[in-house]
Amino acid sequence: MGRGKEQHRRRVPMTRGLWVRFVLLTGMAIGLVGLSALIQELQAASTAWIAGQGHWSRGQQDATAALSRYLARGDAHDLDDARRALQVPLGDLHARLALEQPEPDLAKAREGFLRGGNARGDVSRLIFSFRYARDLGEFSEATRLWRQTDTHLLTMQALIDELDKVPPQSLQQPRVRDHYMQRVHDVDLQLQSQAEAFSQALLRMAHTVRIATLIVGGFSVLIITLMAVALARRVGKDLTEHESRFRAAFYQANVGMLKLDAAGRVMEANQAMADILDYRRDVLQQMALGDLLMDGELVLDADGRIDWDRQLRPGELRFRRRDGSLVWGRWSGTAVRSAGGRLSVFSIIEDVSQNHALAREIEHHASHDPLTxxxxxxxxxxxxxxxxxxxxxxxxxxxxxxxxxxxxxxxxxxxxxxxxxxxxxxxxxxxxxxxxxxxxxxxxxxxxxxxxxxxxxxxxxxxxxxxxxxxxxxxxxxxxxxxxxxxxxxxxxxxxxxxxxxxxxxxxxxxxxxxxxxxxxxxxxxxxEDRLALDERRHEAERLQRVSRAMAENRMLLYAQRIAKVGDPAYLHYEVLVRMRDADGALHLPGQFMPAVERYGMAMALDRHVLGLLFRHLQVCPAHLRQLGLCNVNVSAQSIAEPSFLAFVCDLLERNRALAAKLCFEVTETAAISNLTQARAFIDAVKARGCRMALDDFGSGLSSFGYLRQLPADILKIDGAFVRDMDTDAVSRATVRAISELGRELQMEVVAEWVETAEVAQTLADMGVEGLQGYAIERPQPLERLTLANQRPVRLVGTQGPPG
Missing domain, CATH: 3.30.70.270 (Reverse transcriptase/Diguanylate cyclase domain)
Known part of the structure; x- marks a missing residue:
């Protein structure tokens, strides 16, 4: 025990250190990638600025050329061309001024950049980079030079407005024309000089961004490579340590352990496995899984290969000892694929033969007379x-x-x-x-x-x-x-x-x-049969007619009996029961009409009717449905055996998918075993649609233990006869205990019926039974009353009475 704790203490820091390294490497990689993305975005923005500056220069030059033409020819269209061309650099000016406000006007900035001839996809980059990088390095210098052009742009705009007011005939005078030509020339010279400086500053900025990109990229690769090498070394060391500990655990384990290849051949086996099967370990490692299992335990696919998906399901398998005798083993395993795709299977086998011997002994005592x-x-x-x-x-x-x-x-x-x-x-x-x-x-x-x-x-x-x-x-x-x-x-x-x-x-x-x-x-x-027996048959026929009329006239009533969940009294779980109200108002229990219903093949029709009533009722009670944990509903042996009933249930579930997870179908142990193939098909179909499955009246003679692997139920409901007698009959008490332990081993919930006293309820809870149903919990009540009432936790009332 001390060694196990020490190994645990060693394993935790090692795992934590590996995790910290992994998180650090991942964080750095994400950070560097983010930084690289930012620089790439800035580089794209710098390219956009250079392109924008080209539009700015062309606009200014076009405006100067149009003004020169206007002064030479006096054509008003040339003046309009000058005003339009000047809108390009003016648009950029207005965009910058909008962004330099204390509260940037992003809409005006976007409008200005678009008027400046910039591509729509570049506008966001221009806005972002100007807002957050205009004071950095070369960008700051470019911004300063850009601002210097504002005065001359506005001068050119004012000159255009002034010329628009000068009569065209005045411009024919050489002195006037030369005066304006000189002013245009002077403004043009200033703007070209400033544009050239602005362009050079942008080029220097783009060069700086490219250098930064190369540095960050190289640094990122270097850091990530160093961290990856360090991590790889640590992982290699950890894998070596894990392999050593695994081998120590494998060979020193008290339970049998096997390592198998994809074909089921034994690659490794520990001494405990050899002891269980009475083989030498070296002999065991020359065998295959099929040699170790009894006939029928190896699951094969259509091609005759082991179907590992099904074979690896936890359960109990029959193994063959060296002398041919039977050993029951609790089997669990996992499949692992190597980097090359090769499959290995690791399995754990615990010898539970003693448990089965005890179960057989209990089974024999429960079903046999001790004297004869x-x-x-x-x-x-x-x-x-x-x-x-x-x-x-x-x-x-x-x-x-x-x-x-x-x-x-x-x-x-x-x-x-x-x-x-x-x-x-x-x-x-x-x-x-x-x-x-x-x-x-x-x-x-x-x-x-x-x-x-x-x-x-x-x-x-x-x-x-x-x-x-x-x-x-x-x-x-x-x-x-x-x-x-x-x-x-x-x-x-x-x-x-x-x-x-x-x-x-x-x-x-x-x-x-x-x-x-x-x-x-x-x-x-x-x-x-005498006259009385014939009269009884006639009475049964009359009862059957009353049931038919009750279904047709909606006089079949749904009742519910709560099932208490041990440890969680607020959990809402109940079983739906059926009652028949006769035409005269009398209420009949199932025992008064179900024998005739089952004897004359009417059980499936009643099951369909009950399911229809239940679904319609739950659909109109959304608040109750949200609170509901599970609702059990019984299905007869006749219904289980009829494919059309399964089709009806599947259609009902497909159309009411929200209800499926709230439903648990109950079928009696005898009905399931007597119709094993149909029962398995029914269970698989409803579970595939989200429902759960319960085996009712489980444990009569305990002869059904062997069928549990073929009936994958979720809940075992212990036959109430055992529960009723457990406080006075030792065999009943042992049977209840055995079923409870079996349920835990198979990871099935166990529910006890006919819980009639608080003392029995407490004994069942001490045994590990998870669900309690009976008069000590709650009497059956109309389903409508249960669904419309404010739910309260169930409590033991200690009232004796017959089962619900």
């Missing part, structure tokens, strides 16, 4: 949910079997619980051996078991189960002398697309099992 090793009720319900989704999308028939051991209580009472546990373990092994490949067995609790027979109708299931009962009568379970022969009662229900939901399936199978017991036990009974 079979899957538990939670996992049974999750698998049934997946089977229901599958038959609704693909068709087919499965069978769910509910098995209850006959007279099991007698075994417990007569031979003790240890004997009962032994019988349960033996029966579980018997069931596993009796079912077909692809079927599964689980324990529901106590002496109750579930068997799932895939692709089996009731009749097929009945034949399998009757054989199971016959063979069970011949099997032996040595528990204790005098123990009864084991038998069981079995209820069967078909799993079809018409099945309402998992609860209905479990209830139906349980009812059939009860009927088998009532009929004498040790038999199979198949569930058949």
């Amino acid at each position: 090793g079979l899957i538990n009720r939670r996992e049974i319900e999750r698998l049934l949910e997946r089977a229901l989704l599958q038959v609704r999308s693909e068709g087919g028939t499965h069978s769910l079997c509910y098995i209850n051991l006959d007279h099991f209580k007698l075994v417990n009472d007569s031979f003790g619980h240890a004997a009962g546990d032994q019988m349960l373990r033996g029966f579980a092994e018997y069931l596993v051996g009796a079912v077909r490949d692809g079927d599964w067995v689980g324990r529901l609790g106590a002496d109750e078991f579930a068997v799932f027979l895939g692709r089996a109708s009731q009749d097929e299931a009945k034949r399998v189960l009757q054989r199971l009962i016959r063979n069970l009568g011949q099997a032996t379970f040595p528990i204790s002398e005098g123990s009864p022969q084991l038998s069981c009662s079995i209820g069967v229900v078909e799993v079809t697309a018409d099945a309402p939901d998992v609860n209905w399936l479990m209830s139906a199978a349980d009812s059939a099992c009860y009927a088998a017991k009532q009929a004498g036990r040790n038999r199979v009974h198949c569930f058949n």
Whole structure:
């Protein structure tokens, strides 16, 4: 630790010194370039002055010639020509006088220089240089000589005015004409002499500017060259030191590090990497990345080369040890190109196999019965949910079997619980051996078991189960002398697309099992819908019609439940919920109409309706939209699987781009995994348009950990069943903690649902969960009330109640 601090102290002054040199060099270069630009501008201005002086001289000479012609011929046009020609030097005179005022009149100066015949592009240079350089060196002398011409110019102007008043016949008299010719001649001689001096002064000024330009240019090149050489030497020294420190860090690091070329060949590897994969370092440096990764982990492009843009995304990869065993590594890397364009990749690999082992252990405990090793009720319900989704999308028939051991209580009472546990373990092994490949067995609790027979109708299931009962009568379970022969009662229900939901399936199978017991036990009974079931179907159809009418009549209402952001109570984040107001005014919760909506394929229509309502509402609430951090909206499995729904969402987002960054789409873990390809396409499309993505009900059985790399969500919402039970169930608490840590590792925000007490909220915050949702935070309320109210920070109210 001390050595690290020392290296840090050494590195900071070195970097600061290099930065100071760079800033100094850049500043000097900018300053010298600016000075050079200024001198160049002065040189251009001096050229403009020389050109202007030429116009001045020509104007004066033209005026003198025109006056001489007028005196010789008496033609009035010659006098007009003299007056026009004299306007050129007079224009320059007026421009100078305008600039010499205490408050320079730039407009008059510009007008005067233009009358003096100067190019429009040179006028600004003339004005600038006269204002700021007229008192410098040769420019000062040229200005002094220019001022001396003023008297003679004004004399010539007065002479023209005087001649304009003299009668032309008077000029025919030799004495009068000679008098005026002499005056013109005298003025001309004075002006030519002064113009020549003025011209020489301007030439000397231009020469001085050129010399200054050469000196400054040479000095600039010299200074910049010296600074560049000094900087290059320092950079070379720093690079050498950086290279030495990098190599020391590379080889002494406690995590694995690799240097790879563009083809993935290992160029260098440190000892930690060799230890992780159980190779000698020299052997490792003769291998390629593809040799070190398990199949499917190397990302290739269409040409079969490594796609480094995707391969370098941080994540967890499966590495292969020397003995072929699996090692999980947390992978991160960066690509560097040399000056010659050669690509090198530096990667860091941290061994996280222990984390995965812990996750698998937690996963197993969360989804399996500790006594028998079979899957538990939670996992049974999750698998049934997946089977229901599958038959609704693909068709087919499965069978769910509910098995209850006959007279099991007698075994417990007569031979003790240890004997009962032994019988349960033996029966579980018997069931596993009796079912077909692809079927599964689980324990529901106590002496109750579930068997799932895939692709089996009731009749097929009945034949399998009757054989199971016959063979069970011949099997032996040595528990204790005098123990009864084991038998069981079995209820069967078909799993079809018409099945309402998992609860209905479990209830139906349980009812059939009860009927088998009532009929004498040790038999199979198949569930058949009676009159009450048909009436229930009819009621569901009526509920579906009410939902359709409610959408058509705008009676679907949007509610919202706040999601508190730990550490930032003012952050506005909520989930949009839907309620239905019936024609009689009664308000219905989603549980009263959503099962029928999903069962009969109406979920996508409802999703589209809800999104339309939400967008229209947010569009008319600009103040709320500015304050809004994030708004979650749910999307059903049916919608995810339908390309037309994705097209609808994309069109909606394109037309409302300002809302996209405020939206987060929620899809349940089961829906996403069951429609993995479509879910990935949906997630990619909405994220590309600025939205965020949340996986809802995450963690049921923890079986979805492996899918996270394929589902790039931003938010994980922990299944509320874990949160609800975490204060009394250690497995639920461990599961919540594991999901929270997983979210942090994957840089995903973690939100807990069903937060019903302040104590649970505090425990979740201590675990690092970032978002809290439930009755302990805030009850659902109409979205309109939330958007129109002055927002206040959320606080824990400590009120228990069912999840929102």
